[in-house]
Amino acid sequence: MSLKQLTVFVENKQGTLVDITDTLARHNVNIRALSIADTQDFGILRLIVNDNATALKTLAEEGYLIKTTDVVGVKIGDAPGKLSKALNVLDQNGINMEYLYAFMSRTEKHAYVVLRVADNLAAETALEKEGFHLITDADVAKL
Amino acid sequence: MQEKRYYQKEIETMPVEDIKKLQSEKLVKQVKHVYENVPYYRELMDKKGVKPEDIHGIEDLHLLPFLTKADLRDAYPYGLLAKPLNECVRIQSTSGTTGRRVVAFYTQHDIDLWEDCCARAIVAAGGTNEDVCQVAYGYGLFTGGPGINGGSHKVGCLTLPMSSGNTERQIQFMTDLNATILCCTPSYAAYLGESLTEKGYTPNTIPLKAGIFGAEPWTEEMRQNIQNTLGIKAYDIYGLTETSGPGVSFECEEQTGMHINEDHFLAEIIDPETGEVLPEGSKGELVFTSLDKEAFPLLRYRTRDICVLTRKPCSCGRTHIKMSKPMGRSDDMMIIRGVNVFPSQIETVLLNEGYQPNYQIVLDRVNNTDTFEVNVELNPEQFTDTVGGITALEKSLANAMKTMLGINPTVHLVAPKSITRSEGKAVRIIDKRKLHD
Numbered sequence: 001m002s003l004k005q006l007t008v009f010v011e012n013k014q015g016t017l018v019d020i021t022d023t024l025a026r027h028n029v030n031i032r033a034l035s036i037a038d039t040q041d042f043g044i045l046r047l048i049v050n051d052n053a054t055a056l057k058t059l060a061e062e063g064y065l066i067k068t069t070d071v072v073g074v075k076i077g078d079a080p081g082k083l084s085k086a087l088n089v090l091d092q093n094g095i096n097m098e099y100l101y102a103f104m105s106r107t108e109k110h111a112y113v114v115l116r117v118a119d120n121l122a123a124e125t126a127l128e129k130e131g132f133h134l135i136t137d138a139d140v141a142k143l
Numbered sequence: 144m145q146e147k148r149y150y151q152k153e154i155e156t157m158p159v160e161d162i163k164k165l166q167s168e169k170l171v172k173q174v175k176h177v178y179e180n181v182p183y184y185r186e187l188m189d190k191k192g193v194k195p196e197d198i199h200g201i202e203d204l205h206l207l208p209f210l211t212k213a214d215l216r217d218a219y220p221y222g223l224l225a226k227p228l229n230e231c232v233r234i235q236s237t238s239g240t241t242g243r244r245v246v247a248f249y250t251q252h253d254i255d256l257w258e259d260c261c262a263r264a265i266v267a268a269g270g271t272n273e274d275v276c277q278v279a280y281g282y283g284l285f286t287g288g289p290g291i292n293g294g295s296h297k298v299g300c301l302t303l304p305m306s307s308g309n310t311e312r313q314i315q316f317m318t319d320l321n322a323t324i325l326c327c328t329p330s331y332a333a334y335l336g337e338s339l340t341e342k343g344y345t346p347n348t349i350p351l352k353a354g355i356f357g358a359e360p361w362t363e364e365m366r367q368n369i370q371n372t373l374g375i376k377a378y379d380i381y382g383l384t385e386t387s388g389p390g391v392s393f394e395c396e397e398q399t400g401m402h403i404n405e406d407h408f409l410a411e412i413i414d415p416e417t418g419e420v421l422p423e424g425s426k427g428e429l430v431f432t433s434l435d436k437e438a439f440p441l442l443r444y445r446t447r448d449i450c451v452l453t454r455k456p457c458s459c460g461r462t463h464i465k466m467s468k469p470m471g472r473s474d475d476m477m478i479i480r481g482v483n484v485f486p487s488q489i490e491t492v493l494l495n496e497g498y499q500p501n502y503q504i505v506l507d508r509v510n511n512t513d514t515f516e517v518n519v520e521l522n523p524e525q526f527t528d529t530v531g532g533i534t535a536l537e538k539s540l541a542n543a544m545k546t547m548l549g550i551n552p553t554v555h556l557v558a559p560k561s562i563t564r565s566e567g568k569a570v571r572i573i574d575k576r577k578l579h580d
Contacts, residue, residue, distance in 0.1 A: 007528035009521060011558050037530045041555050044528055065521060065558050069528045098529050116528065 002120050003073035004052050004137050008045040009065040012038070020045065023062050029055045032140055033103035033114060046101070048073075048114060050141045072115040072123050073135035078104065083113060086132060093126040095119055105143060148460065150266040150298065151259065154406050155461050159454065162405050162462060167200030169434035170409060174198045174207070177440050180225040183218050184210070184442060201409060204432065205420050210444045215245045215385060224248055226438045236284040237384045237483075247286075247384050248438040254293065256435065260382075260390030260404045261294025267395045267402075267459070268353040268378040270324055272299030275350075277317055279327035279335075280358065281307040286388025287358050291326045294390065300324065307331065310338050321350040328481055329361035329369065329377075333511035336372035346374025355380050357389055359481045360469060362577065365511065366398075379468060385444055386431050392466050397458050400465035407434050410464060411443070412452050415473035426451050428473045429466065447473045477572065479506060480513045482550045486571050489517060492543050498522050501562050507575040514553070517544065521556040 010016045024031060033048040049055045052068065059066045076082040083102070090097060098116040105112065112135060117123045124134055149155045157165070175195045177184050187208040188194070197206055215223065224231075226248070233249040249257070270276065276295040280287030288306055295302040303316055307327065313335060316322065325332060332354055339349055351373050357380035369377045381401050382389035391408055392401035403410050412427040413420055421427045429446045433439075448469035457465065477484045490500040498519055505516040525536055533556055541554040 005528070007526075009526055009533075009558055011561060039530055039534070042533065042557070044530060044533070046528060063558075063560060065523055065526055067523075067526055067528075098531075 002070045002124065003048070003114065003135060003140065005069045005071045005114065005116075006047040006049060006052060006055055006059075007067050007069045008047065008059060010036075010043045010045050012041060012043060017045070019062070020059065020064065023058055024049065024055055027054050027058045029058075032143060033101060033112070035099070035101035035114075037099065046099075046114075048103070048140060050143070052137060069116070070120055072117060072120055072127070073140070074113045074115065074127055075110050075133040075135055076113055078109050078111045082111070085130075086113060086127065089126050089130045089132070090115070090117065090123055093122060095123050095126065148266070150263040155263060155402075155463065157406075157462055159462055163201060165406055166409055166434060167202075169406075170201055170204065170432065171195075171198055173432070173434055173436070173440055174442065176437075177225060177442055181223055181440075183214070183222045184208075187214075204409065204411065204443070207432075207443050209418060209430070210441055212245070212385075212445075212447070219244070220246050223441070224438060225436075225440050226250055231438050233289075234284075235286045235289065235384055235388060245385060247387070249387075250437040252437050253387070253439070256407055257290055257387040257390060258293030258297050260387070260393075260407060261290045262297035263294075263404065264355055264378070264380050264390050264393030265291075265294050265298045265300065265324065267393055267461075268324060268355050268376070269396070270295075270298050270300055270353070274298070274300040274323045275303065275320055276300035276324040276326065277303040277305055277313070277322035279305045279307055279313055279325065279331060280389075286382065286384050287326075287328075290382070290388035290390055291355070295324075295326075310335060314339060314342065318344070318350065323350060323352050325351050325354040325373070325375070327354075327356060328358050329356040329365055330359060330480070330511050330513070332356050332369050332373070332377070333365065336369055337510070340372060346372070349373055349375075351375045353378065355393070357381055359478055368511075381466070381469075383446060385439075385441060385446075386433060387436070391431065395457060395459035395461055399457075400453065400467050402457070402461050402463040402465055403452075405463045407436075408432070409434055410452055410466065412450070413445075415445075415447075415449070423452055423454060423464075426470065429469070445473075447476065449473055475572070477504070477506065477574070479515050480550050482548065484515075484548050484550070488547050489544065492540070492547050493519060496540055496543050497525070498540070499559075503562050503571060503573065505573045505575070513576065515550065516553045516555060517541075518555045518557050518562060520559045520562055523559060 030050040035046045037044045096118040100115045102113045178195045191208045193206050230250050231248045232251050234246050237245040278291050282288030354375050354377045366377045378394040380389050380393045382391040392403040394401050409432040411430040413430055415428040429448045429450050431444050432442050449471045450469050451467045452464050454464045475486055493500050501520045503518045507514045537554045537556055545551045
């Protein structure tokens with residue numbers, strides 16, 4: 001069910017992000033969403049792309065430390081209060097969250113939220129029970 | 144004018160020829176003592192085919208086998224002891240960070256002669272029985288506190304046995320009791336100086352007049368800094384647990400090298416690669432032979448410190464040979480915050496913790512304190528997508544290193560294969576402290 005996120009270890013060096021995005025562009029990989037967590041010494045780049053296999057292979061070949069992480073993708077309405085409603089579901093079910101980021105759809109009137117939680121299955125079950133639509137890698141590839 | 148410039152004038156200003164004669168006499172006896180009482184060293188001599196009868200004086204010293212730190216560890220704890228335990232009254236010990244501790248034994252005679260050496264250093268720094276001597280070296284197994292403490296008693300100073308740390312209390316005693324001589328590590332002296340300055344003290348209101356600093360490498364720049372901040376003259380002192388402790392050599396008012404107490408220690412400079420004895424003035428590894436120790440006599444002990452010996456007439460009147468500040472180490476040992484650290488220890492921790500032994504140590508000195516950073520390549524299997532996950536790995540690795548080394552490094556995890564692999568020898572240590580220029 002779940003969505004795959006690519007996680008890349010990036011050192012705080014000039015040009016690293018340029019190099020990563022160039023590499024993906026050269027291989028025709030489209031970035032749907034990204035987020036960076038950074039400290040003084042390193043950063044962790046999280047990517048949702050349309051072609052995981054290609055991205056994984058090419059970045060690994062370039063020497064990047066990269067892995068896939070299972071995350072939960074939720075489709076929510078593009079209106080005030082929708083994100084809050086989704087997060088409330090997690091909260092009420094006692095599911096801890098590590099981080100989240102969101103992106104908009106180009107065509108539909110929807111936003112997508114990427115959630116990294118302690119228990120993916122519990123989160124997915126709880127969200128679906130409340131009527132949320134979950135997205136998968138196949139959905140992302142089609143966006 | 145100083146009324147009393149020497150602690151033991153006759154010995155300290157003895158003509159060089161007489162010193163050499165005295166050393167020769169003592170060496171013959173010391174070798175015999177060791178051969179008869181230390182099976183470990185007797186075996187080394189037998190293996191080399193040297194008998195005590197072959198040693199007629201200091202000119203025969205080169206015939207004797209060397210002792211290294213590895214020997215001391217092999218022989219732990221009693222293997223190099225030359226007196227029955229019931230004649231020993233004390234032990235002191237190294238920090239033991241490089242594996243097994245080195246334990247040194249002392250008879251009352253040994254302690255007396257060690258304290259004499261420290262007393263000479265204090266008098267050379269201008270100390271008299273009018274002085275208040277604040278000893279802020281650690282007390283305990285570490286030789287710094289006990290050695291200087293004993294020397295201070297012998298000089299007749301009012302001795303403040305502060306031990307290390309507790310800066311507030313150090314300052315309170317220093318200013319309330321008008322301490323005139325401070326003895327501690329140079330980095331702590333610099334730190335005390337800063338703390339005093341912050342409290343509004345100036346060189347004129349700080350009661351100190353002299354400081355005796357040792358147990359870690361320091362630069363001429365640091366000396367100037369300490370002298371200016373505290374308004375004192377700062378003297379260097381050298382020693383090692385293996386030979387007794389501080390006071391093997393010490394600086395006089397000339398501040399151009401440390402006089403070795405030659406009536407107790409015979410110094411040589413050797414080529415660390417070949418073991419060949421080098422002529423006076425050459426740079427090489429310092430080797431000590433004790434001349435009248437009872438419990439823990441060491442013959443030709445390799446210190447691993449690289450320095451130069453010079454015997455030029457000194458304006459202070461002392462005739463004993465001078466050694467330069469150590470300019471480095473003949474092995475890859477680092478001294479960080481006064482603690483001996485070997486790269487091999489870091490490697491051991493990394494392998495134990497599931498990392499590749501790919502690392503880089505970066506040393507610097509910020510505000511007179513050593514900074515100690517270790518960059519380690521992240522193990523791909525341990526890579527997680529959260530910052531907390533990575534910093535937890537860094538913390539756990541730092542803790543493992545602290546357990547092994549006794550001091551706390553800052554660990555930075557870096558990308559795999561990002562630490563430069565130079566052809567041949569990897570650059571494992573980047574020391575920006577500039578201690579030996």
